[in-house]
Amino acid sequence: MKLNKYFERSLWVFHLNTGSCNGCDIEIVAGLTPRYDLERFGIKLVGSPKHADVLLVTGPVTGRMTDRVKRIYEQTPNPKAVIAVGTCGTSGGVFYNSYNLAGSIDKVIPVDVYVLGCPVRPEAIINGVLQAWIKLEKLRESMNAAPAK
């Protein structure tokens, strides 16, 4: 059964921790386990960014992670969407004034969806993934519609 035009195929998600406190990370797993159960929509975590449609990025970007975040973003195939999960990934949150932080995620890679909360609730993550999914499907449609060069 097709729920709507956006549920055409399963969405694979890669979770990237760039220096988060684990709060958002365990809530992402809570979102996948039976209470919230994102997997019933075909959304699952994958082990490599090369398999992923969506990057779930948590945490402020630490100095050593900055280059790695960029590399992982480049390894993710197009069309892709990036979700910044948590207040510290969105704006820095409590983590400001440090010598080892590059700041929010959007200073390093382009971000499509922001999910707020410290930590975010699993419901908010589900909503964020849905927003990214809709954006991704539109992106895919526009890519398909564009004439091949």
Place this chain on the structure above:
Amino acid sequence: MSKETYSIPIGPVHPSLKEPVTFNFEIYGEHIENVNLAPGDNHRGIEFMGMQRNLIQIIYLAERICGICSASHPFAFCRAVENAAGIEIPERAQYIRVIIAELERIHSHILWAGVAAHELGFDSVLYLSWRAREEVLDLLEYLTGNRINYGIFMVGGVRRDISEEQIPRIRKTLGYYKDIYSKIEDIFLNDPTIALRTKNVGVLTKEDALNFCAVGPTARASGVKKDIRQDQPYSAYADLEVKAITPDVLTGVVNGDVYDRIIVRLLELVQSIQIIEQCLENMPAGEIIAEKKLVKLLNQLKKAKGEGIGRHEAPRGECIHYVKLNESEFPEVWKARAPTYNNLMSWVPMLLGQQIADIPIVIASIDPCIACMDRVTILNKDNGQKKVLTKKDLHELSVQKTRRITP
């Protein structure tokens, strides 16, 4: 014939659950010959940030050192500040602090049980244990207002009281865990597959545990009877009888392997339930905070001078905070030491001589804030052959081993 080893770098990025960390394994055939650790990818400079903020702002920063230990760090930090400034906290607040800390231990140990099962390829147990974990998160949300990062600690007490009407709800959740405990114990201790994968795997001898200063369940599983709640009772623990749990309580022997670490954590689950029940029975009435007005409290802290140490037995082991106040708004020194820092080095004796497929469960067995792995490259230096192992492949290896050795 010369012994040819190859190296496997693991990390720092891996897909789920945990923080970034880098490992470098020297492998001979299937066996680990040497391990190198390179932590530091998650370094945010929290202590540096804290030294530019006032003591009440730091509580919220301390809470965010780790999202899983989000009661332990503020607990230890508040005790350090109270120690330095000489603040006496009301008895009722001490009981509430212990209740929250023990609820956190329940959630953390169940979380760990699920992760450990996942590393063995037992995903159904991961899902079942995480469903059981939601129950305590609901209770924490009911008591504090948040599932994680509770924001209940304050210098001189706690911010929210536990009212009479809330107590039946706490008892209901404790009853739920008592009901399912036998099931959890049956899955983890009587399952032949889990026993095969965890017995005599990742052994940490008592001597090594002492040499490497291991703390918490990691040390206790090796037979070191070390528990701050027993050794230096604080808060409400002083009124309760808390005994360090070692695996010989159940089995009569101490092996120091992964299986023993499972036993210790499961028994601590029961212990936490008993502690909370005792707290609920003996909780005295009265104030919940020494100084209600925050401005007044801040002014009092501004005038304080001295050093303070706060210790707390976090789910993963001893957590220590040190604060030095010098009549200023900001602390002169703030130092936090989390339990995983101590336990990191005990990975080395645990991993030596193990197989590649055992890496995930051994690493997970100390309950680090670091575990999953991804983008592993196997490099044969001599012929320059490269093979990339993702976390998925490693996980697959682990699952295959489970299948292979299961009769």
